[in-house]
Amino acid sequence: xxxxxxxxxxxxxxxxxxxxxxxxxxxxxxxxxxxxxxxxxxxxxxxxxxxxxxxxxxxxxxxxxxxxxxxxxxxxxxxxxxxxxxxxxxxxxxxxxxxxxxxxxxxxxxxxxxxxxxxxxxxxxxxxxxxxxxxxxxxxxxxxxxxxxxxxxxxxxxxxxxxxxxxxxxxxxxxxxxxxxxxxxxxxxxxxxxxxxxxxxxxxxxxxxxxxxxxxxxxxxxxxxxxxxxxxxxxxxxxxxxxxxxxxxxxxxxxxxxxxxxxxxxxxxxxxxxxxxxxxxxxxxxxxxxxxxxxxxxxxxxxxxxxxxxxxxxxxxxxxxxxxxxxxxxxxxxxxxxxxxxxxxxxxxxxxxxxxxxxxxxxxxxxxxxxxxxxxxxxxxxxxxxxxxxxxxxxxxxxxxxxxxxxxxxxxxx
Amino acid sequence: xxxxxxxxxxxxxxxxxxxxxxxxxxxxxxxxxxxxxxxxxxxxxxxxxxxxxxxxxxxxxxxxxxxxxxxxxxxxxxxxxxxxxxxxxxxxxxxxxxxxxxxxxxxxxxxxxxxxxxxxxxxxxxxxxxxxxxxxxxxxxxxxxxxxxxxxxxxxxxxxxxxxxxxxxxxxxxxxxxxxxxxxxxxxxxxxxxxxxxxxxxxxxxxxxxxxxxxxxxxxxxxxxxxxxxxxxxxxxxxxxxxxxxxxxxxxxxxxxxxxxxxxxxxxxxxxxxxxxxxxxxxxxxxxxxxxxxxxxxxxxxxxxxxxxxxxxxxxxxxxxxxxxxxxxxxxxxxxxxxxxxxxxxxxxxxxxxxxxxxxxxxxxxxxxxxxxxxxxxxxxxxxxxxxxxxxxxxxxxxxxxxxxxxxxxxxxx
Numbered sequence: 001x002x003x004x005x006x007x008x009x010x011x012x013x014x015x016x017x018x019x020x021x022x023x024x025x026x027x028x029x030x031x032x033x034x035x036x037x038x039x040x041x042x043x044x045x046x047x048x049x050x051x052x053x054x055x056x057x058x059x060x061x062x063x064x065x066x067x068x069x070x071x072x073x074x075x076x077x078x079x080x081x082x083x084x085x086x087x088x089x090x091x092x093x094x095x096x097x098x099x100x101x102x103x104x105x106x107x108x109x110x111x112x113x114x115x116x117x118x119x120x121x122x123x124x125x126x127x128x129x130x131x132x133x134x135x136x137x138x139x140x141x142x143x144x145x146x147x148x149x150x151x152x153x154x155x156x157x158x159x160x161x162x163x164x165x166x167x168x169x170x171x172x173x174x175x176x177x178x179x180x181x182x183x184x185x186x187x188x189x190x191x192x193x194x195x196x197x198x199x200x201x202x203x204x205x206x207x208x209x210x211x212x213x214x215x216x217x218x219x220x221x222x223x224x225x226x227x228x229x230x231x232x233x234x235x236x237x238x239x240x241x242x243x244x245x246x247x248x249x250x251x252x253x254x255x256x257x258x259x260x261x262x263x264x265x266x267x268x269x270x271x272x273x274x275x276x277x278x279x280x281x282x283x284x285x286x287x288x289x290x291x292x293x294x295x296x297x298x299x300x301x302x303x304x305x306x307x308x309x310x311x312x313x314x315x316x317x318x319x320x321x322x323x324x325x326x327x328x329x330x331x332x333x334x335x336x337x338x339x340x341x342x343x344x345x346x347x348x349x350x351x352x353x354x355x356x357x358x359x360x361x362x363x364x365x366x367x368x369x370x371x372x373x374x375x376x377x378x379x380x381x382x383x384x385x386x387x388x389x390x391x392x393x394x395x396x397x398x399x400x401x402x403x404x405x406x407x408x409x410x411x412x413x414x
Numbered sequence: 415x416x417x418x419x420x421x422x423x424x425x426x427x428x429x430x431x432x433x434x435x436x437x438x439x440x441x442x443x444x445x446x447x448x449x450x451x452x453x454x455x456x457x458x459x460x461x462x463x464x465x466x467x468x469x470x471x472x473x474x475x476x477x478x479x480x481x482x483x484x485x486x487x488x489x490x491x492x493x494x495x496x497x498x499x500x501x502x503x504x505x506x507x508x509x510x511x512x513x514x515x516x517x518x519x520x521x522x523x524x525x526x527x528x529x530x531x532x533x534x535x536x537x538x539x540x541x542x543x544x545x546x547x548x549x550x551x552x553x554x555x556x557x558x559x560x561x562x563x564x565x566x567x568x569x570x571x572x573x574x575x576x577x578x579x580x581x582x583x584x585x586x587x588x589x590x591x592x593x594x595x596x597x598x599x600x601x602x603x604x605x606x607x608x609x610x611x612x613x614x615x616x617x618x619x620x621x622x623x624x625x626x627x628x629x630x631x632x633x634x635x636x637x638x639x640x641x642x643x644x645x646x647x648x649x650x651x652x653x654x655x656x657x658x659x660x661x662x663x664x665x666x667x668x669x670x671x672x673x674x675x676x677x678x679x680x681x682x683x684x685x686x687x688x689x690x691x692x693x694x695x696x697x698x699x700x701x702x703x704x705x706x707x708x709x710x711x712x713x714x715x716x717x718x719x720x721x722x723x724x725x726x727x728x729x730x731x732x733x734x735x736x737x738x739x740x741x742x743x744x745x746x747x748x749x750x751x752x753x754x755x756x757x758x759x760x761x762x763x764x765x766x767x768x769x770x771x772x773x774x775x776x777x778x779x780x781x782x783x784x785x786x787x788x789x790x791x792x793x794x795x796x797x798x799x800x801x802x803x804x805x806x807x808x809x810x811x812x813x814x815x816x817x818x819x820x821x822x823x824x825x826x827x828x
Binding site for chain 1: 476528563590591612614620622627754784802
């Protein structure tokens with residue numbers, strides 16, 4: 001798989017398809033180690049084992065309402081006009097183990113969440129009964145099981161609730177807590193070094209000459225890494241200088257992953273592929289996609305190095321199409337997580353080129369039964385606002401010259 | 415708006431509609447102060463001012479490809495068989511200010527990102543030219559503007575790019591950086607105290623007796639607050655005890671917001687509303703919704719206190735329907751952010767009750783042009799797995815007895 005290449009000034013020999021590039025990339029991505037984390041801090045982390053129920057939830061049959069624990073069948077026929085009388089034999093509090101046993105036409109006051117006493121199978125709400133000393137008039141019939149939460153009705157012991165590699169959501173944390181789990185094993189978060197290259201780049205906040213621009217990629221990549229569960233570190237701007245790049249890459253090898261933006265193409269000063277191939281090996285250089293063609297991957301001392309284009313939009317797409325899946329795999333996510341996809345109808349045709357996969361930014365109007373999809377007309381991968389205005393993108397595959405107006409297409413939502 | 419109430423053992427006097435409850439709640443929600451934050455750390459924060467372009471982006475017209483800067487009109491008619499000859503007059507590097515002036519049929523080597531020299535209006539890619547000493551054969555015609563990014567084509571100086579109250583995304587951070595902004599003013603993040611009440615509750619990891627369960631709500635609320643941009647603090651479990659609750663609420667007043675789960679209903683031991691009305695005032699107690707009926711809000715020393723039901727699913731819905739919007743408003747979000755909504759077709763009918771808003775958990779199948787919506791059959795708000803299996807919910811409004819099978823409905827995606 002290793003292509004040792006210096007393509008500067010010659011154009012890409014051969015662009016690899018997106019699918020092949022992603023396959024090569026993920027074949028070279030390792031899964032990180034695991035660590036125990038307190039459940040409160042696991043939002044967005046990935047489970048390193050199946051979550052198997054260690055107990056029934058609820059752990060005992062309990063009252064779902066405040067009221068009277070009774071045998072449901074004893075209430076049959078009860079109404080406002082013809083109440084049925086029960087003997088009040090005690091109180092059942094939440095949290096306390098009770099010895100009460102409910103016989104025919106007996107009742108005990110019970111609070112929501114308290115264990116239903118032996119012999120009872122339902123609860124009559126307080127509003128549907130009236131107490132007279134040790135007797136209760138019940139005005140409403142309740143079937144057995146009414147206002148009771150049965151042992152194990154949520155989760156049965158031994159059940160697999162969540163799979164290894166699942167990304168943890170708030171409700172998942174609720175179920176872990178409900179099972180008494182205080183901390184849980186998840187995959188570690190990848191440390192990611194971000195390097196920007198370019199003689200024309202300056203850090204935001206500094207002064208520019210008339211040929212300089214500010215580095216945007218370090219900051220958007222920082223945010224994207226953070227949102228994907230990684231721990232980003234901005235390592236600053238490196239000039240288009242072979243030696244400086246060598247030093248910067250070597251320094252960044254402490255991280256689990258390196259992302260370098262800019263100087264990844266085939267120009268005279270595009271030193272990044274050369275540096276990576278000399279320090280290690282290039283796996284892919286040039287992908288048949290737009291935006292993002294100058295994307296490449298390499299390995300240096302067993303660490304993946306991702307080269308993303310300098311154009312801000314192309315860098316974001318390279319991240320979304322490739323780096324995101326790398327970070328998720330490192331965190332134990334078993335297969336590339338598909339983004340959120342919906343179907344909609346194209347408002348305008350999209351032209352494209354055979355042999356290249358296009359990612360077209362679109363504005364989705366969800367007010368319609370079949371959402372309307374409006375492709376943004378700008379093609380330039382330097383136009384950052386195009387990705388701010390868009391709320392999704394369409395993939396135009398390699399084997400087509402584009403999509404006609406009115407076509408039903410899949411939209412990946414941002 | 416203040417209802418001073420002790421409704422324990424009597425049922426809710428009068429449930430408030432969801433809309434009215436939310437309106438009252440947001441009327442009593444203040445916006446937090448602002449702070450300057452480094453742009454790399456602003457993901458998910460809310461802008462406290464409009465983002466107005468302080469400069470054009472790009473700040474100068476630049477080459478979008480490596481190649482030769484020329485006058486586009488001079489290339490007209492060029493082809494592989496009939497090349498057009500240009501005089502090579504220099505090199506333009508990225509980041510350097512150049513004095514070069516391109517006259518008719520002159521060319522300068524230029525690198526992507528370098529400013530287009532005076533007189534040039536397009537770039538011929540290196541691949542489409544061939545150098546002989548100081549002369550270049552050009553094989554391809556390029557229109558003026560080709561392979562050039564025009565000054566201001568992304569953003570024009572003075573343009574409003576993002577509005578005050580906007581939630582910051584990675585691409586927004588890119589545009590801030592591109593404008594040279596190193597730190598930006600955003601609203602502060604709310605500190606949120608989370609209190610769980612219930613004699614039957616134990617912290618995960620501890621031992622249970624046969625009538626006890628583990629506290630799940632503190633942990634799911636922690637995750638939900640975190641995901642909404644708040645800074646959560648779990649303050650532990652308080653028994654159903656009037657004095658202990660008073661102490662716990664007073665202690666939590668250091669926060670910007672207090673969420674108390676459990677003991678919010680109308681049972682004998684539901685002390686929370688009583689405590690809140692004694693320390694301050696109740697604004698709403700009891701909402702015409704399912705799940706989440708025992709939701710309530712109060713004010714203590716100018717701090718909002720949200721009472722969410724003890725049932726885990728009801729607590730999550732109370733959060734999503736109410737608390738989320740409070741946290742967003744505190745962070746400067748101007749109107750309640752609608753969740754992500756799509757339309758789909760009901761696979762099964764949903765019965766409901768007039769006068770109450772139902773939130774029905776559903777499984778959405780997005781494989782169809784019109785997605786299929788499958789309501790989850792369990793109604794119990796104790797069933798945490800119902801919200802783990804679901805990927806969205808439907809709102810059945812107050813004025814309907816439910817939805818028929820096949821109806822096109824809106825689904826709120828989790």
